[in-house]
Amino acid sequence: MKKTYLMLLLALAGLGSSCTNEDGTEGVTPSGDPGEIQLVFSGSGEEEEYTKAIASDSENKISKLDVYLFGAASASTNDADYHYIETWKMTEATPTGNQFILQPSGSSWTASIKPNELKGLPYLTLVCVANQDKLFDADGNDFAALDVVTTDAGTGDITAAGTTLDAFKAAYTAKMADPATDFIKTPLAMTGTGTTKISGSVSKVAITLKRIVARFDIDNTTATSQLTIEKVSMGKGRSNGSLFGATLTDAAAGDLVTYKDVDFTGENANQGTLESAIYVYPNIPGDESFLIIKGKYKSPSTGEQIAVTYNIPVVKTPADAKPDDPANYIAINANSRYKLRITDVTESNIYSTFEVEDWTSGGGVIIKPDNTKPEFNKFAGTNPPTDLTGGYYRTLADGTFDIVMTSTGELEYSRSLVTKAGDEIDWLTVGTPTTEQKDGLTITTFPVTIADATGKRPVSLTFINQAASYDPDLQTTLTFVGPEAAPVVSEVVEGHSEGNSVDVTSPDAPEATMVKAVGSYVSLNVFCVDGLADITVPNGYSVTPVVTEGFTTTYRVAITDADQAADDATVVFKNKAAEANSITLTIKHKKASQPSIVANSDGSYINSTYNSGTMGGTATAATADMYLIDGSTIYVKVTCTESTTAGAVTVAAPAGVTVTEETAAPGIFKIEIPTATSLTAGTAVTVTFKNATDEMVTSTLEITPKSMKPTVALADDNGAVTGSDGTYTVDLSALSTNTFTLTVTAPTGATIADLSTPFTSAGWLKLDDSNAGGTTIAANGNQVYTFTSGDSSGDTGDVTLTFTNTVSGGGDLTVTLKKKTTI
Structure with missing residues (x-):
């Protein structure tokens, strides 16, 4: 695999007369001051080719650059022969002393240093370290101060050794002090070395600059x-990395x-x-x-x-x-x-x-010096843009203007957004250009129309020399942005905790709904081309930038103090260029939800067989029936939207009822009547479920106790029967050839041993053959028993009918029929 790394090229900006190299071949001597080393920092050192790194702007950025100079008496390849002389540092201010400015030039950067020549050490190794604040040795301790070499002014012999290059290369990056809080960020540390010889003329050096991380x-x-x-x-992972590619050993x-x-x-x-x-x-x-x-x-x-x-x-x-x-x-x-x-x-x-x-692409592009890049001349027309810092031009919301470009040949243009995201490109359109020739150059005028530019992403126009259209170094880009606009808020998908949310239905009045608890947070994207002014944070909250992509910054709004965090607090995001253009996020505290009461759906928890578990009413005012028997049980599911963990719902139970949450299945509640006699059939009791975050928010379950005992009802007595509640007196003379009926109902089912034995010694009464009834009563069913006068009117014994409940402990029914005595 061909490796093509991001490289730092220390080359010459101009060419001059030839000179003889170390190997005797003829070279070229660039123009410049004697002893000067002219630097060109670009993508590659492959002669006139360069490659573009597959990296983001932040990964390519050089925010700090130090050039360490080491000298030797001969062109030795042994690092131990090179001694430290001095350091040159990049600055953005006016250079003083050993400082230089890095200046952009097409796809490269240019700079110039003029090192102090030291007698006896004409051969130099330049060690470049980018984006690294400090040097650390292999143990992670601060690298010792570098010792400067001194030589005899007459002989050039070393009189005091300096820090050698091999010792210097033992430097490491800073160890992560605490991996729990620290991670590697851009700009990334990069290093590279190269050699040259101070010969009294301008020198050039090619240095490959490599990132030290993956x-x-x-x-x-x-x-x-x-x-x-x-x-x-x-x-x-390793907690440090070698600046100069030292061979790694076991950690x-x-x-x-x-x-x-x-x-x-x-x-x-x-x-x-x-x-x-x-x-x-x-x-x-x-x-x-x-x-x-x-x-x-x-x-x-x-x-x-x-x-x-x-x-x-x-x-x-x-x-x-x-x-x-x-x-x-x-x-x-x-x-x-x-x-x-x-x-x-x-x-x-x-x-x-x-x-x-x-980390770099293969191949390259040949630079064609004869086809110089287009030059921006001026803006003309009705509504010319204004120049902003940072290479942007601000337009009106609507209008027209002309861009006048000067070039060595015909131009074409391309239009693009500055960032990948978004599709708002048509607010800036370019019409048909016109050209004229003047002083051997081509003057091209591009008419531009702006429409509804407010709040849109910047658009770049890249003007391309057609003779070298694929060469980025021969292209000129102008970037345009519309008027200052209020920031635009959008929600971050999967960016909230605790079920919080951000509502941007009304773009001018976004709202965040948050659980009032420490650590509760929402995330939102804030788009603003001009950047944001300082954000005033309400008490009890924090507003922290998480990541910035183009002109959009993701912020996390979190509660840091629940006591101070007020409902309806506001966070105002202001356009940095015009603070009157702002958007206000209103924070509303999430109100506790009413618990929802529904039938249990977990098959691991079974109601008492005689209880149906059918729910009535609504999820916040539910009803259910329970039969009165010791240990009568039903299960219900009760949840709130804030949490599905155990304890999210609390409960208040009435006397005679116990309610417990199943810890193995949070939200499943067991409702039990331990002692049936503690409740009265037909008299409803209420269980109250409360949201644990606010126990004033409740839902209720009304339970109606029902007796399981079979019941009897008298009908069609024909005036011959009196009594109630299972004890009746029969006037046989009034009954005569007539009949009366008893209807026995059993909520959970019942049986009677037989329908003949009860009439032994009581032959004055018998069941009517046409409707005698049966010995088994189904659950929630009944049997109708029809009686008539018996064949032995002289008998006087009571008829006792005992109906046994199918459910043990549910209560039995005894019906006693007595013969009325005549005085």
Whole structure:
């Protein structure tokens, strides 16, 4: 594999007369001051070619650059022969002393240093260290101050040795002080070295600048994998990394750590490849490092979002591997990209592959010096834009103007958004250009129309020299932004805790609904091209920026003090360029929900067989019947939206009823009547369920106790029968040839041993053959018994009918029929 790294090129800006190189070949001497080293920092050192790094602006950024100079008496390749002379530092102010300014120039940056020449040490090694505040030795301690070499002014012999280059290269990056709170961020540390010779003329040096960390990209699409990644980190990762690619050995105790979780957010998070998900220090296979993926997995059977954590070893699988072969761990190398491509996910496993690539693309573009880049001349027309700092031009909301460009040939243009996200590009359109020739140059006028530009993303116009249209160094870009606008708030999907939410239905008046508890938070995106002014945070809350993508910053609004966090508090996001343009987020505290009472659906919890468990009423005012018997039980499900954990709902039970939550199944409540005599049949009692977060918010379950004892009713007595409640007196003379009936009802069913024995010695009464009734009564059924005068009118014994309840302990019924005596 051809490796093409991001490189730092220290080259010459101009060319002059030839000179003789060390090997005797003829070279060219660039123009400049004697002893000057002119620097050109660009993408590659491959002669006149350069490559564009596959990296973000922040990964390419050089915010700090130190150039350490080491000198030697000969062109030695032994680092121990080079001694420290001095350091040059990048500055953005007016350079003084050993300082230089890094200036953009097309695809490169230019700078110039003029080192102090030291007698006897004409050969220089330049060591460049970018974006690194301090140097640390291999033990993680501060690197000692560098000793400056001195030489004899006459002979050039070294009189006091300086810090040698090999000692300097033992420097390491800063160890992460606490992996639980620290992680690798951009701008990234980069280093590179090169050599030259001070010869009294301008020198050039080519230096390859490399990042000292590796980058992981993660390819996951929730729609197909059902996995929503929320956090990513590294397990058994190195806590430091070599600035100069020192050979790694087995990790010492404490060097392998678990990195802090990094939020998995960005434009393509869970919608394809998220680049730069995490940065890590290089390692060796023996470290057995693994990625840690945390998030939510959507169960294919229930649809439930399940919290999951996966440990994914950084391994490769040989073509001839067997299923039981151990994992083949690979080294994580500096300045390389590792893409984790997720192909399938279950609740317990991720199926994925690693792809390893250089951090730079292959190939290059030939620079054509004869075709210079187009030059911006001026704005003309009715509504010319105004120049803003940062390379932007502000337009009116609507209007027209002309862009006048000067070039060595014909121009074309392309139009694009500054950021990937969004589609608001048509607020700026370009008409047909006109050209004229003047002084050997082409003057091109591009007519521009602006329409409804307020609040839109900036649009860039790139003017391209047609003779070198594929060469970015020969292109000029102008970027336009509309008038100052109020920030725009949008919700962050899966960005809230505690069931909180953000409502942007009314874009001018967004609202956040939050549970009033410490740590409760919502997330929201705030889009503003001009940036935001300082945010005034209400008491009891925090407003923290999480990540910025283009002109959109994700903020987390959290409750830090529940006592001070007021309902209807507001957070105002103001346009930094015009604070009157603002948007106000109103925070409303989430009101406790009424518990919902529904029938139990968990088959592990069964009602008493005689209780149906049927629910009536509503979910907040439910009703149910329970039979009166010791231990009578039903189960109901009671939940609130805030939480499904045990204790989220509390309960107040009336006398005679016990209610307990099943700890193994939160939300399932057992309702029991321990002693039937403690309640009265038909007299309802009420169980009150309360939301634990606010026990003033309640729902009720009204329970009506029902007797299980069979009952009897007299009918069609024909004036021959008196009595009630199962004891009746029969006037046989009045009965004569007539009949009367008894209807026996059994809520849970009943039986009678037989219907003949009770009439022994009581032959004055008998059952009518046409409607004698049966010995078994079904649950919630009845039997009708019809009586008439018997064949032995002289008998006087009582007829006793005993109906036994099917449910033991439910109560039996005894019916006694007495013969009326005549005086």
